[in-house]
Amino acid sequence: MQLPIDFLKRMKSLLGDEYEDFIRSYDGSKYQGLRINTLKISVDEFQKRSPFSLKPIPWTKDGFYYEEGERPAKHPYYHAGLYYIQEPSAMAPASVLDVVPGDKVLDLCAAPGGKTVQLAAKLKDKGILVTNDINLQRVKALIKNVELFGIKNAIVTNESPEKLTRYFSRYFDKILVDAPCSGEGMFRKDEKMVKSWERQGVEPYVAMQRSIMDCVDGMLDADGELLYSTCTFSPEENEGIIEEFISNHENYMIRPISKALGFDEGRPQWVSGRETLRGSARLWPHRLEGEGHFLAWLKKGHDLLREINAKGTDAIKAPKLFAAFVEENLNVQLEGCFEIHNDQLYLLPDGLPPLKGLKILRSGWLLGSLKKDRFEPSQAMAMALSRTDATRTVNFKVSDPMIVKYLKGETLDIEGEKGWTLVCVDDFPVGWAKQTGTMLKNYYPPAWRWID
Template sequence: MAVQLPALFVERMRRLLGTEFAAFMAAYDTVPHTGIRVNTLKISVEEFVRISPFELRPIPWCPTGFYVPYGSKPGLHPYYHAGLYYIQEPSAMAPVELLGIQPGDRVLDLCAAPGGKSTQIAAKLQGSGVLVTNDIHAERTKALAKNIELYGVRNAVVLNESPDRIAEAFPHYFNKVLIDAPCSGEGMFRKDENMASQWETHSVEKCTVMQRDILRIASRLLAPGGVIVYSTCTFAPEENEEMIAEFLNTNPGFRVVPLTGRPGFSPGRPEWIPSQERYPDIEQLAGTGRLWPHRIEGEGHFAAVLQWEGDAVEETASARTLPISERSAGEEAGTRGRAKAQRHKSGRGQTGEGRRSGKAGTEQTAAEALAAFAAGQLKLQLPGRTVVYGDRVYQSPLNPDMLNGLKVVRPGWFVGTVKNGRFAPSHPLATALHRNDAVRSIMLDGSRPEAVRYLKGETLPLEEDRVMLTEGASTKGYALICIDGYASGWGKWQDGMLKNEYPAGWRWTSV
């Protein structure tokens, strides 16, 4: 057996699984399954299937997910760098599907890094509503923010906060909350051998303390009628069925929404909970679900859908929300500057926002510079509200006052910087555009070396007739660089050369 499993884990699973134990253990002798999930913010599933460079097989529980052959290395293709798909373990695609997200929802991904599930949520929102995505570990929010940007998300706010602080700022605001809880990671032993070696130190007992606290706080974040999906990638009933049983005991307004008929899911196992007499609603736990590695093509996962059927509350944060369509870039000029600059512990070296600008003149100048750029270079109205942190300009889906006092990594879509009254577009602005959103664009062929050379930051020779222009526009200015038609970054054409604007920190580093 390739994976060295902890003896205590093996003995527990032998006791719980009985006649299924041999099949469960045999799964560890097989290779892990590789999956990709199509990013429908950029491309439809049908179109991706048509152009896919990989052999694809559908993943039953995720309509945008596909198995790819083991060893196919989907990270080494220009389409990955264009944000057309996310590489994700197949079982990990299931929890977001259970949330039932609709465009316009207000969604919180509470334990989000590195961001795979957040990008899946964003694709379902299709640019409407709001996604607040958070991780308590500052270092991990770097990958979270980058994935939000790579995959073209326009309506997300990225935080680095504790759950209780978010609950203070957003009481009963979200109608969908995802808790992909920190856990002992038993379901990842086959995929990551380090998880097995760290199992005893990252114990079930330590994880249940965190999980209990996160669930308790999540109930304060949820709007009446809203849904929490709680998931783990572990097999321990203490972190799964028993955790949900405890939550139901202390939150009588909640019920389990049964996962009956969901592809791949086996019923929860309430009989595995000791001292069952403590939990009067224990029969509900059969409506939770498990993905077993010996029954499906994927790793282990547990999920529970919890709906709050409580009464309306007196105050919700939604009363302070700015609808995403209320104001656009340029409409804000001269209307801001009401609030004082608030203290944001936002890791200046990590994200560069620093403090939010509080002077009316600063934000008015930024809004005017952005509006001038958009008028001359873009063919769309930017959604949201212009917010300035230092010299960085964002379009936020929220009233920025809602973020006062929080550790903000990204208050919205990072669209560029303003220096000396001049606006320079950001790379995340480009990655969230479509080919027809820009006044000028250049198409690169993903099957030719030019695409990889661009992604490596090289200057390219390019004929003038490859610069596609809106009628009346000149070749001078920023051009949206697209790989096979999908936005990947900025460039500038001049005298037969494409000046590369692809940022150093994003470049293709593989040979």
């Protein structure tokens, strides 16, 4: 591929003796990976079922390379939310950040949602995940992935970082900033990034990254953790941003990232040589099987500005129409704090601060819609249930042509007990249908349907 001359000059200056190895890495095929959604299936169980030839990705327990020519996006297991397709290097940031069940976590620049899904799996439905992106068009993909992968405890927002700071003062235990960047590590994957780099260079992104990081400290708890990452090689967007942040926030220190997996040490000498920057990591395409990333893991020390902000939100009891639906169609009780937006019913995660005035596109687990005389369940509800949670199910084998017909939105000629039915593939839910007696009326969302 044709790389920009100015980019090549920069990389030669940065890499020295490693430059030729770096350039040769572009002659190979791009690396392709998928990451198992452990909210739905264990890694061991997926490996037993996998129709793909998989090789483990060293830096994440649930990630695997798949072979060129395989099409995991064209498989019913993808529509069941069993895995997320993701460039292998991009699995590193959420893997390194030490998220545990019960944490309050912010994915600040989240779309399209690969790292959000990974963080949610670490939370195991416990705690709160606020996942935000300022670009409304990209948030649409984020919402779909939150629903497809069965995430119940996510709040999806479409706001600027500046506005979020007014609602989440010292609130989060962990924050991931996968910052917008010049995308030098994406050149082989997407050649449009080359044209964008030639037009803009790195400076507009440096200004954007600086602005984002200015907002982070105010949202992080007194002893919280921050993971900053990019998919670019530019020192200005990596070590330079971290050096400036630490200079302005002296109560932060870098947590060292293991270099045992092919990761390279960050290069503080590229900006100033400050020893405080050591511990960050670079993923180079000539040193490992991935397109490249930068990671810096920061720990915040105690300060005197800690505020407790857990007043909770105004909530309601479960509406009668929903309660009737649960009694007739589910084998589990869904309890907690409910909230209605227009006609949509949500189940909220516990411990949210007041959020009135924020642009929220998903507020917790979207259960469905309250119509005039009935409750209609959502796709998001289906994807976060298990097969045994539903009173009526139809379970197709992955090899059954009927599952593809369902995913294409077709009505199925199947007899059964009347009522809402959870459609599954190999025991994993993919969506709702409504049994009329001799037919299964399809409720699979048009925007999600299988396209040949």
